[in-house]
Amino acid sequence: MRPELEATLLHCRNLPSPPGVALQIIELAQDPNASLADAARVVAMDPALSARILRMANSPLYATRRRATTLAQAMSTLGVNATLSLALGFSLMQGLRGRGSAIELQEQLWKRSVLAAVIARLLAQHAGTGRSDIALLGGLLQDIGKLALLHALSDGYARLHAQAIGNDALLALERAAYGDDHASIGAWLARRWNLPAVLVEAIACSEAPAPVDDPLARCVQVSGPIADLWLAGDEPDDHLIEQAQTWLATCPADPPPTLDVLLPEIAAALPDINAIFDIHIDSPTHLQAIGEHARELLILRNLRQIQEMAQARDDTLALQARMRELTEQSRRDPLTGVYNRLHMQAQLEQAFNDAGQDRLLSLAMIDLDDFKQINDRHGHLLGDQVLHQFAQSLHRNLRDSDLVARYGGEEFLVLLPDTDETAAQQALERLLQTVTRLPMAVVDGQPLHVSFSAGIATHNGKAGAFPNLHALIEAADNALYRAKHLGRQRICQHTP
Template sequence: MHAELEQRLRFCSNLPSLPAVALKMVELANNPDVHLNDLARVISMDPALVTKLFRAANSPLYGPNRKITNLRQILNLMGLQGTLALALGFSLIATGRDAGAIPLNTEQFWRRSLMTATACRILGERLSMKNLEELFLAGLLQGVGVLALSMIMPQSYGLLLKEATEHPEGMTDVLNYQRLAELERKQLGDDHAAVGAWLMQHWRLPDYLTVATAGSLDPDHSGTSDRYRALVQSVALATRIADIWTRPHDWQNSPEVAKLAQQWFGLETGHYMEILEQMGAKFPEIAALFQIKPLDAAQIAGILDQAREALDIRAVQRWPERISHNTLPVEPSRPVVALPNQLPLIPTLASSRSIRSQHDPAIRSSTEKYAFDALTGLLNQPHLSDRLRQEMVAAKEQNRPLSLVLLDVDNLRQINESCGHGVGDQVLAALARLISGHIRHQELVARYQEDTFALLLPASGAKAARKLIEQLMGLIHGWEPVLEGGQSLRVTISAGLATYPETCLAGCRSGDQLLEAASQALRLAQDAGGGQLSVYGINRSG
């Protein structure tokens, strides 16, 4: 840890402390010769804790065959370490809730922490890991550094919390923990994961909690030993799953989280979705045990729906190439040129969803809200308009740039007339895959008009956006797909770029204004002969 920050923690008079019962439980946790009777005596000193343990033991979480009526039965059901972990969790949440006036939304903080703990336990069950309660406790405590920093430096840290808080339109403000960690490292020299790990050692908690907390933000660069690697990766994955549930729009990151689940644990997409579904089923009961306000049934259904949607979109956008890079995708026995009215041969989002949506009311309602282009699988114009409005508000509030790019296929009409609409459709679908493969998870690509794509690039200035466009245009202009008859096609695109507050748009007041600016830039590029980029407010360049 950064030396100056450690010194501030070491000599802080209001550093969070553990209650007496929790301290005694920590001593027992570190004693290899501890006996069940010792733990029972300590727990019985806190009647409120005993009540919570009874509620947990008799809940569906443990599913006992008979009603649990005494501490001995609890210890036999959960085991020594399991009981210790759960009891510590109850004690620490109670302590954290009594933190007083601090600049942190503690209800939201503990809901996310409990979500992480729940995800840890479910992930452990899926992977047949031992010590599920220890996994649960590791997930519960991974963010405790945020609580500690809020208590010991409320004014200065409060400013960081404010800067890292997102303000989704029409929704409750929510903290972005990855953004917060970046600000912490910049301003404090270290992040809340390091502070939390230090606090675990200060409290003399078991080593596994220190290691899990230290690696919760980035397990690949935390120097984790092989002994704890699965634990640390479980906690890190669980925090990202929790964010899908607690942050509006974070469901769009579901494909990236699913990719980590596959990379770290070999879990396929279907298994990942099962974990999310189990979260939705189990969290209300676990939240009730810890007296945390749960999500309601409609919220749970909506988030699960959106996470599925994001996975479906990315699956279509990144559909593997079916033939070599310089040949237009065609079905070998069905020349596209000979069948101009044929449906697109590239699998579409609409076809992959049609059967499932007939029987699934949740998907039908989701389709009404989040519509997709059937040919390319991209989000459509209404969804683009909604996101553009939201991102424009966020860009103004957080003082960050927002770029919008319109990409138009210059010669799509000629391709349709000379080769048939089937070929034109495949050109559009191939371009959609290419563009989608070059965007980051927080960015968006949509089909704006018949031959026009839109790229929404939050936190990207004009320079970064221009670099991306030039890269895409270079790839597309060098692409010469070949038809079965030997005829080759040339595809060119024009691009219009507008960036708030750059490119003469400091006074831009709405997403519609930014869209109009990008449209004007696109028209300039087309009027100049096409095949080039025009930046609003700046001389166009080819």
């Protein structure tokens, strides 16, 4: 905390220190061996406090079949922890209530605190934390930072509070003006008052932007937005409802209660709370309508989320498809549509390594015959068309497991895995027959035919293994050269 603010708070005469009774209660609350008798001795010192404890014990919030008529009976109904929590809450808040200026704001803050206390307690009960009284106290004290600021800075803080539209805006304004928000100022005060660590923690986390781990602190954290919704009256805006709903969904209960369950529970607890805390908090008259509206908003939000998720999934699928398309495109030769040399190189390396010393792998180097003449006679564009047709007919007339790639100008490579010399020869002969029969273009109404020459080299075949991929390619190339030399339109095998 900023030193100037700390000094202001420390020297503020208005800021009450806990009354003697509260101090003793704090001490008892830290003592694991504190007994009911110890608590009774302290509470009895303050008659007003005793009366409240009695009222609390007899309220439907705690009531048992036996009506408590004495403080001792009341305290045994409540138990040590609840008595200490309530007593502490009452005496601390009493000390902060109704002093100085800005009484209206004080009443407003007091109402929110009491409401949040009831809500935090209800949430802790839903969650089955077993510490609902501490939750009540946490709810009640979560805004002591605001009360402290109001006492220390009076109208200055009242103005800042009036300026803020909504809780988030208030926190931002506080941080800008004092360097800290009311949650951390409240926690600082609670620490100075030596309150139990669990309370200091709940106050410190009460405005944390994300749900905190500790279930009890989370009940306190959730209580604020729900109290704000309640205090907004009959026509809360959707933002307040959605905010309350979102926080409520983080309540540590399994499953968390929904607003249409929780709101009537708050309404049921209010008459007693009003009496016990000496306050008047109204119930919105159209409670059921707010609950129903909240449910509708929840359904709408769920639908929106489903739509958004479906959209996100579609976007991801489209993106993945586009990436696959682009990857495939980068592997293809744009003119002929068969694989390009770069991709073939990678595939060849992989196939050569996979074949090792025992698996067969044949490689055919194919070159169009007299292709220069086609270009020269009919032009490059027609040459391109022929290349495309030729490549596609290679691709169509080979097995799916064979791989065709354009290796250079009018030169193609075919990879034939698990194929020996004879099978490769037969495949290429068949291919040659088919391709020569197929017209590759039509020129002046006449079909244009082409032929090719090919050289085959087989790894792990009759001639044994090749030392490396380069040697295998070179062997196929040499065989092709021989096929050209022997007159073209033929297939030659590599001879060692």
